[in-house]
Amino acid sequence: MRHVTLDIGVGGMSCASCVASLEAALGRVPGVLDVNVNLATERATITHDADVTTVQALAQAVEDAGYQVRTEAVTLPIHGMTCAACVNTLERGLRKANGVLSATVSLATERGTVTYLPAVINAPGLQEVIEDLVYEVPGITGPTEDVEQKAREQEMATLRRKFIVGAFLSTLVMVGSMPELVPWWPAILTNHFTLWALTTPVQFWVGGQFLRGFGKALRHGTADMNTLVTVGTIAAYLYSVGVGILLNSMLGGAAMAFNSVSVVANSLRLRRSTA
Numbered sequence: 209m210r211h212v213t214l215d216i217g218v219g220g221m222s223c224a225s226c227v228a229s230l231e232a233a234l235g236r237v238p239g240v241l242d243v244n245v246n247l248a249t250e251r252a253t254i255t256h257d258a259d260v261t262t263v264q265a266l267a268q269a270v271e272d273a274g275y276q277v278r279t280e281a282v283t284l285p286i287h288g289m290t291c292a293a294c295v296n297t298l299e300r301g302l303r304k305a306n307g308v309l310s311a312t313v314s315l316a317t318e319r320g321t322v323t324y325l326p327a328v329i330n331a332p333g334l335q336e337v338i339e340d341l342v343y344e345v346p347g348i349t350g351p352t353e354d355v356e357q358k359a360r361e362q363e364m365a366t367l368r369r370k371f372i373v374g375a376f377l378s379t380l381v382m383v384g385s386m387p388e389l390v391p392w393w394p395a396i397l398t399n400h401f402t403l404w405a406l407t408t409p410v411q412f413w414v415g416g417q418f419l420r421g422f423g424k425a426l427r428h429g430t431a432d433m434n435t436l437v438t439v440g441t442i443a444a445y446l447y448s449v450g451v452g453i454l455l456n457s458m459l460g461g462a463a464m465a466f467n468s469v470s471v472v473a474n475s476l477r478l479r480r481s482t483a
Contacts, residue, residue: 214255216251216253219275225430229273234273239261281323292315295313298338307325374410383397384402385403411442422435422437
C-alpha cells in the first residue's frame with residue numbers, strides 16, 4: 209500500500225451540509241482512507257492508497273458531488289523528443305506525478321499541456337518531472353503565481369459585483385412594494401410588472417449559484433443550503449408571478465413576495481461575497 213495525502217482546492221461549498229456531503233462522496237471512493245474538508249479554506253485533504261485509486265478519480269468524485277476542483281493548466285516547451293515512444297513516456301510520467309490530472313504531449317510542436325492541482329504541484333515541479341525523464345524544458349509558458357488565490361479573488365470580485373447590482377434592484381423592489389409609505393415614489397416603479405422585471409435578474413442572475421447548486425444536489429439526491437434558498441425563493445417568486453399577474457386583486461401580497469425574493473437572495477449573496 210502506498211499512502212498518499214492529497215490537498216485539493218474546492219469551490220462551490222456554502223455550508224456545513226456541503227462539507228458533510230463532499231466528505232461522504234469522497235469517502236465512498238475505493239482506496240480512500242481519510243477525508244477532511246474545510247469550509248473556511250475551501251480545501252479537501254484526502255489520504256488514499258495510490259495503488260487503488262488515482263488523483264483523477266478523486267477529482268471526478270468532487271465534480272460528481274456538485275462542486276468544482278480548482279485546477280490550472282500550463283504549456284511546457286519540451287526538447288529532446290524524437291518519436292512517438294518519447295511522447296508516450298512523457299505522458300505516462302507526467303500522469304503518474306502527484307497532483308497531475310491530465311497530460312498531452314505533441315511531438316510536432318514540441319510542447320506538452322498539463323492540467324494539475326496547484327495546491328499539490330506547480331509548473332516548476334512539472335519541469336522537474338520532465339527533466340527526470342531525461343528531456344529538457346528550456347522555459348515555461350504559463351502561470352507560476354498562486355493560481356488558487358487568484359481564482360478566489362476573481363470569484364469574490366464576481367460575487368461583489370452581483371451583490372451591488374442586486375442591492376440596487378432589491379432597493380427598488382422593496383420601496384416599490386410599499387407605496388403607502390412613500391407616496392412620492394414613481395407609480396411605474398410600484399407596478400407589479402415592473403416589480404417582476406426587477407426581481408427576475410435578482411432571482412436568476414444574482415442567485416444563479418444557488419440554483420446551480422440546487423440542481424446538482426437534486427441530481428445526487430442530497431440537500432444543502434442551496435436547496436433551502438432555492439426552494440424558498442422560487443416558491444415566493446412563482447407565487448408573486450401567479451398572484452400578481454393572474455389575480456390582480458391580490459397585488460399587494462404579490463408585491464411583498466417579490467420584496468422577499470429580492471432581499472433574501474441578495475442578503476445571502478452578501479454573505480458569500482464577504483465570507
